[in-house]
Amino acid sequence: xxxxxxxxxxxxxxxxxPEIQVRELCYKARELLIEEGNVVTVDAPVTICGDIHxxxxxxxxxxxxxGDVPDTNYLFMGDxxxxxxxxxxxxxxxxxxxxxxxxRITLIRGNHESRQITTVYGFYDECxxxxxxxxxxxxxxxxxxxxxxxxxxxxxxxxLEPTDAPFADPSHATTVSEGDExxxxxxxxxxxxxxxxxRDRYIGQSSQLSNPPSSPSQTREQTPSRNGAPGTGATGSSxxxxxxxxxxVLCVHGGLSPLIDSIDKIRLLDRKQEVPHxxxxxxxxxxxxxxxxxxxxxPRGAGFLFGADIVKCFNHKNDLSLICRAHxxxxxxxxxxxxxxxxxxxxxPNYCYRCGNIAAILELGEDGSNAGYAPRSNGDxxxxxxxxxxxxxxxxxxxxxxxxxxxVFEAAPQDxxxxxxxxxxxxxxx
Amino acid sequence: MSNLLRQSLNGAPPPxxxxxxxxxxxxxxxxxxxxxxDSSTSSVDSSASVNTLRPSSREQSAPPGxxxxxxxxxxxxxxxxxxxxxxxxxxxxxxxxxxxxxxxxCHHGAGASGLSFAxxxxxxxxxxxxxxxxxxxxxxxxxxxxxxxxGNQITxxxxxxxxxxxxxxxxxxxxxxxxxxxxxxxxxxxxxGGAIATQLAVDYALGHALxxxxxxxVVEGSAxxxxxxxxxxLSSRPTTFNTVDEAITWHTRTRTIxxxxxxxxxxxxxxxxxxxxxxKFTWRTDLAATSPWWEExxxxxxxxxxxxxxxKELILAGTDRLDRELMIGQMQGKFQLVVIPEAGHFVQExxxxxxxxxxxxxxxxxxxxxxxxxPKVSELLARGEKV
Numbered sequence: 001x002x003x004x005x006x007x008x009x010x011x012x013x014x015x016x017x018p019e020i021q022v023r024e025l026c027y028k029a030r031e032l033l034i035e036e037g038n039v040v041t042v043d044a045p046v047t048i049c050g051d052i053h054x055x056x057x058x059x060x061x062x063x064x065x066x067g068d069v070p071d072t073n074y075l076f077m078g079d080x081x082x083x084x085x086x087x088x089x090x091x092x093x094x095x096x097x098x099x100x101x102x103x104r105i106t107l108i109r110g111n112h113e114s115r116q117i118t119t120v121y122g123f124y125d126e127c128x129x130x131x132x133x134x135x136x137x138x139x140x141x142x143x144x145x146x147x148x149x150x151x152x153x154x155x156x157x158x159x160l161e162p163t164d165a166p167f168a169d170p171s172h173a174t175t176v177s178e179g180d181e182x183x184x185x186x187x188x189x190x191x192x193x194x195x196x197x198x199r200d201r202y203i204g205q206s207s208q209l210s211n212p213p214s215s216p217s218q219t220r221e222q223t224p225s226r227n228g229a230p231g232t233g234a235t236g237s238s239x240x241x242x243x244x245x246x247x248x249v250l251c252v253h254g255g256l257s258p259l260i261d262s263i264d265k266i267r268l269l270d271r272k273q274e275v276p277h278x279x280x281x282x283x284x285x286x287x288x289x290x291x292x293x294x295x296x297x298x299p300r301g302a303g304f305l306f307g308a309d310i311v312k313c314f315n316h317k318n319d320l321s322l323i324c325r326a327h328x329x330x331x332x333x334x335x336x337x338x339x340x341x342x343x344x345x346x347x348x349p350n351y352c353y354r355c356g357n358i359a360a361i362l363e364l365g366e367d368g369s370n371a372g373y374a375p376r377s378n379g380d381x382x383x384x385x386x387x388x389x390x391x392x393x394x395x396x397x398x399x400x401x402x403x404x405x406x407x408v409f410e411a412a413p414q415d416x417x418x419x420x421x422x423x424x425x426x427x428x429x430x
Numbered sequence: 431m432s433n434l435l436r437q438s439l440n441g442a443p444p445p446x447x448x449x450x451x452x453x454x455x456x457x458x459x460x461x462x463x464x465x466x467x468d469s470s471t472s473s474v475d476s477s478a479s480v481n482t483l484r485p486s487s488r489e490q491s492a493p494p495g496x497x498x499x500x501x502x503x504x505x506x507x508x509x510x511x512x513x514x515x516x517x518x519x520x521x522x523x524x525x526x527x528x529x530x531x532x533x534x535x536c537h538h539g540a541g542a543s544g545l546s547f548a549x550x551x552x553x554x555x556x557x558x559x560x561x562x563x564x565x566x567x568x569x570x571x572x573x574x575x576x577x578x579x580x581g582n583q584i585t586x587x588x589x590x591x592x593x594x595x596x597x598x599x600x601x602x603x604x605x606x607x608x609x610x611x612x613x614x615x616x617x618x619x620x621x622x623g624g625a626i627a628t629q630l631a632v633d634y635a636l637g638h639a640l641x642x643x644x645x646x647x648v649v650e651g652s653a654x655x656x657x658x659x660x661x662x663x664l665s666s667r668p669t670t671f672n673t674v675d676e677a678i679t680w681h682t683r684t685r686t687i688x689x690x691x692x693x694x695x696x697x698x699x700x701x702x703x704x705x706x707x708x709x710k711f712t713w714r715t716d717l718a719a720t721s722p723w724w725e726e727x728x729x730x731x732x733x734x735x736x737x738x739x740x741x742k743e744l745i746l747a748g749t750d751r752l753d754r755e756l757m758i759g760q761m762q763g764k765f766q767l768v769v770i771p772e773a774g775h776f777v778q779e780x781x782x783x784x785x786x787x788x789x790x791x792x793x794x795x796x797x798x799x800x801x802x803x804x805p806k807v808s809e810l811l812a813r814g815e816k817v
Contacts, residue, residue, distance in 0.1 A: 258803075258804035288763045293808065294804070294805065294807060294809075296803065297741070297795065299766060300763045300766055301768075301792075304803075307806075309806065310807060313807045328762050328763055329758055352752075355754055355758050355761070357758075430539050430540035430541055430717065430724070
């Protein structure tokens, strides 16, 4: 058993590794990360995860639900640390896994992967408490500076292979008829299907379609599919290795920036620094989508708000079918917006041990994974429930989105060991 | 504080009203001049710099810690109706340009005073020349509201009453200075003041003039949780001080206020000299009398904070004590959260420069006149540009 495997085993037991090992680990991680571009290319299949925030036991639950590394290919969209009580163990475990299985796990930077933020929201104090010095915090912060800013998932299938599992509630069971493409599945932590949505085939009609709650879908048939290298904005029809009908999926912690109109512009940033207070790099880690037109001021004090028009325009220009981001707490674990052009994935259940939300991860399948699949044909698809989507006209072509399998899970039973004593209450507050 | 001043303080006669600072006789005459001119405001010089010691017509300038070093004027604003007679007291540095603003409107917490924002005000004006600051004083905290028949002070500290007092002070100030409209404003409330600022924002009381609001170190959940400890805390406070200096020392030694200059300017205004008990100083505000309203002040505050119109900022001291509602709101990006670990509860007094910096940033970010957002896609298309 190598030292690294020992460290992984120790961290899995939620025990910190010695400072000297952290130093070595961080050094190796940096060597690895420095080779990555600002936007890492990741091949599907991949499981995309949102904020973790030091909730170690919930991270273990995530691995239980989503499969272990290296069996499952993971992409974590940042915010590993702060707020939870085990930022250190969570981040170091992910980092160990990254060093051990560099091709099976991708880590990108969140707004909490910063010196300034971690000083205030817990990670710094935790390192100090667990090691008696700030050295480990310093090593980790150096790694933060090298984390990629985004990832581009290519080769994701446009349809899911239907999960062969019972429905959690049999009355909601939908069956797949021949020729139907399963676009979205929602599975609970037991692996049972909660809902399944089949891609609408009545495409091109600008009629109002009703959709299941988890996923309003209104896609348009792709006329000769335009597949340059996804994400590059190339318009050639060089049907590359990822020549499916869909576009690539951009993963980024926060969202878009008014200074970034193409993925190549992200690639040009100098990322090896503390997260700045403004500018493109800051926006990528801080912005939020919102029901507005154009850009808006972010109430967070950093980054921007951006509307559906911005997303659709960006996706169109960059041959993206979907933007996947984290950064915002979603009570249901995930939320698709703007006609499925952007999704928020949140992976910290019962955030901060008090918010009562559930968590989600998003699985994107590999193109061709359903080869040889013979769909059963019985019955129509149930699409009667759910709210309708108001936007009817779509100016721009939209790429067929990838098939999306969401697995939701709740907080793991909390082990109270290592929890700091109850916070002192304010003695004066009037 | 100089020895000379300390000596003079001990021998000072009881001031006519709770003064910010008991003063030596020479300083007192200086003060008299200010207060008289201020009450009438006939000679108000709105361009007066508050960054420097205010030059006196006499040889002696105001002593350090005197309010004139921080605000250009104080106002007594009278309002009377059939039930009550109010004499509101506020400190003010008007903005140079009323159209442009900004005006930072501050409300202190329970048991504090308008001078809680004095040093903060100084730093605001240094960083943003031309900005205005209006620091309100609640009833029994510098303002007095008396029953028209009995002449006694009215004991009503409900949030609605305190909020309408605050609004009255803002409106009266506007009329007093003949501002055609309220300048673009930012509300800042500390503790109880935070509840009041939030209420004003939710009520849309300042209308379009309100750019945003900042609440300092109060969160509904943790405040309500801490209520039980509050009475113990109050009973553990000394009830009297022999001198003002002793009170200042108490505040700094217990780290209630962690900034010497702030303590020197704000603490004197918290005290009142009792002619009966040998000239000892007692707390001006009877906090225990406000206790029936404590829960009401903070109840529902988190929801209101998130619901109000305008930009929102929450500044917290020490570890963050967000309740569930605000934790969700923060993680959904609905407001700006700033945690200042090195500060105590009186954040604006402990780190006045830092808080001033934050507020100037907050204003600049939300300044509508300067706001330029990137164009909308539809506008670009309309202009025939390729997107």
